[in-house]
Amino acid sequence: CLFIAWEMPQAARIIKRPWVEPLLREPRIKCMQDFKVSDPSTELVSARLGTEPLVGTTLNERYCIESLIAAGGMGRVYRGMHTALLQPVAIKLLHSHLLTSPQAAERFFTEARAASKLRHPAIASVSDYGESESGEPYIVMDYIPGQPLSQKLHESGTLSAADCVRIAISVLSALNCCHAQNIIHRDLKPSNIILTDNPEDPFPAKLVDF
Numbered sequence: 001c002l003f004i005a006w007e008m009p010q011a012a013r014i015i016k017r018p019w020v021e022p023l024l025r026e027p028r029i030k031c032m033q034d035f036k037v038s039d040p041s042t043e044l045v046s047a048r049l050g051t052e053p054l055v056g057t058t059l060n061e062r063y064c065i066e067s068l069i070a071a072g073g074m075g076r077v078y079r080g081m082h083t084a085l086l087q088p089v090a091i092k093l094l095h096s097h098l099l100t101s102p103q104a105a106e107r108f109f110t111e112a113r114a115a116s117k118l119r120h121p122a123i124a125s126v127s128d129y130g131e132s133e134s135g136e137p138y139i140v141m142d143y144i145p146g147q148p149l150s151q152k153l154h155e156s157g158t159l160s161a162a163d164c165v166r167i168a169i170s171v172l173s174a175l176n177c178c179h180a181q182n183i184i185h186r187d188l189k190p191s192n193i194i195l196t197d198n199p200e201d202p203f204p205a206k207l208v209d210f
Contacts, residue, residue: 054078059132063091063140074098074108079143088143090124093136105137111210112139114183122174122203124194144206145197150190167193170205185210
């Protein structure tokens, strides 16, 4: 399996190595099949106006919340719009039932502080974090159009060898950036790897949720 715990400072050069070229020519392989999991807590959910209370509201007069993208163990992630810059963003809010837990809030902000230090094309950058008017901690990140790797595996069951290589290059390059700054991704799993919709992106997989 190409999805291994291996760092490479110049990971993109891997595609030029002789042992990779035959893999790129193979039609399809059962690569990464061990990661084919169905995790209800991180499954994508669709939100319709009127069924999700925060959809249609404005967070701290800066971010208009447009739709719910996903829900996980720690919080909910929304697609939003920066009202001044008119740029799409992803907004993660801590679950309301965790607001009374100091440990949960601290972990939430630890994630924000760690991710805000990282600048890499395969990492979703954090641009802002704080608390809403009602006291809910939030993190504002790059909005990445695409789907989690977990959903891709659930739908297709297999990935082409070329896709496996490209995903591995993206993830390992991102991890190399993290480890160079003494930051560890504590929850690395397929649902925290987003595959982009842009076929021209040299880093088609993005790390989220530190």
